[in-house]
Amino acid sequence: MRTPEIAVEGGLPPPEEPMLVLEPGRAEKNYWADLWRFRELFLILAWRDISVRYKQTIIGVVWAIVRPLLTMVVFTVLFHRVAKLPGDGDAPYALMVFAAMLPWFLFSTSLGDASGSLVNSANLISKVYFPRLIVPAATIVAAFAEFLISFLILVALMFHFRFAPGWNMLLLPGFTLLALLASLGPGLWITALNVKYRDFRYVIPFVVQFGLYVSPVGFSSSAIPEQWRLLYSLNPMVGVIDGFRWCILGGDSPLYGPGFALSLVVVAFFLWLGISRFRKMERSFADSI
């Protein structure tokens, strides 16, 4: 049985009936309101990405644990035992590496997933309307879920090393958000470019692989000579990783102020760039995907 809808049949239109004007080049005034209206779709797409992620794999969600854990072991052996790089104060080297591995994997997975997201949902984009921003944003939520799982390993490691966190730990959510924003900016930009020029799908794996060695994941950023540190902080992940270490390891890993501020500026710049480019190209996605 269908529920009768009285509002539609004659009479007055519903009070807050949206009035929509479509015109070439018209910037939609209620874009952000629209984004809010489609929040359920956002949640359900994020849920889809999460639940599909490890379908038809044998060890399933264990992948989220194995990848960072193995990388941590390799990096600790390579950088600490072989290259003999100094750690941060008294903190165990493995813990220091893992504290960086967390934001790095969060950044690289969300950047990688977000940048391919639009092309992977070509079918949706050419058949249904919704604010396209939802698609890359939803993939970032899935990467965040994986981050939470890896976070459990950190807790286990801290127990293992009997390392008690300080009050700085409370600021960790802020740095997690920063890592997400750092990946969202370039992610949006590249996924939009990817719609038109598939060249960019080859860019991201390269950036991610390269970035792992350029960012202070396997070593402490205090290993960088003082005069280069500000320049080094142009890499936004330097600020994020330092922040994570500061939160988790506490006073052993002091935050380098000017560098962190610069990283913040770079993150903000990329976020602005990503969103503005994305919105500019968004309107023609359906035509060129």
Place this chain on the structure above:
Amino acid sequence: MSDIVITAENLGKKYIIGHQAESGRYVAMRDVVMQSARGLWHKTMDLMQGKPIIPGDTMEEVWALKDVNFEIKRGEAVGIIGRNGAGKSTLLKVLSRITEPSAGRVTIKGRVASLLEVGTGFHPELTGRENIFLNGAILGMTRAEIRRKFDEIVAFAEVERFLDTPVKRYSSGMYVRLAFAVAAHLEPEILIVDEVLAVGDAEFQKKCMGKMGEVTKGGRTVLFVSHNMSAVEALCRRGILLRAGGLILDSGAEQAIQCYLDRSYSIIGGMPLGERKDRSGTGRARSIGFRILGDSGSEASSLQSGRSYTFEIEYQNDSGAAISNVVCSIDFYDERNVRLMMLRTSFSNVTLTLKEGRGRFSCSVDDLPIANGSYRLALFLSHAEREILDYIEDAASLLVDGGDFFGTGSQGMPTHCRILTRSAWSNE
């Protein structure tokens, strides 16, 4: 009372298509390198300036939609008809905000849900239950709404037993049934539907039609695109006829369908047959004209079952000599693309000889044995069944309307069977 929910003013949509320039026969390596380098340079410049890059050397603007004006009132069910490429789907895409218009404007009052495809966003790894929620959200339903209609959707799709199976294990029939079921339970103020009724088996199609009828009668504004004229006629009161991106007629559904079909015995695309590009074959001889003549020898505009017609084909033989041993076939297809009837020289043990230059030959049929409906003709010419000289898949379309094949006034049952045969019955 201003009850207009959709207004389109001078609406237009332009696409830019690139063509690859034909290169000459002899190309120097140097030229190729230079040209590629220049192309790369221009592309990089375009990219820097944020201009779109179009592959190809020359560009052409194509207006898929041009100067379209109409108004749609609340509660109207409007059928949008026209041939392939007339701009129907583009219009729906613009109205459902998937793509932006290039000119003009549209004003829409109310929530729009568009259904341009069944099962958009279905994920093969997810179960039927999960996909109902996913697809529902994509089509614009809220979770609460989906939960309320969940049982109804499942019952409609007849997939109760497989709700917790990933849809990749579904049969294709189950898949489309589930997909349509979700879509059918959308309740927006304005519903835009593109040719989605042609899914599933005959029985399910009937069920879909019933559901769509319910939706249109429920006072909702519906825009409906279909090639199935009987569906348009059954569902819509008003019809908009598009042709080559322009709106030609906006009237009652029957009138629009009539107008669409009247133009139906025509060479598809409106171009003379000789200039058509959508052909295959060696082209040594090609059909360049096609006419249907009635009893009196004058050109027929629409056909009636049971009468006699002559199909006349004009050809052009460019091979420089006469071609003998030619087979010609005129194939009739129905709207579902089923080949119903073939008129082929070889069946009658006839071979044609095409003289050099232009000429014509014809084929007569007594008692046209096909029922009311629209058909498409394919024209085929081959040399001794080996070399295909010319083949046009969509050469012409025609409408059969009325007539008295059986001599009893019966039209047969065109929706059930398109072939007519007289039969004698005895009852002992």
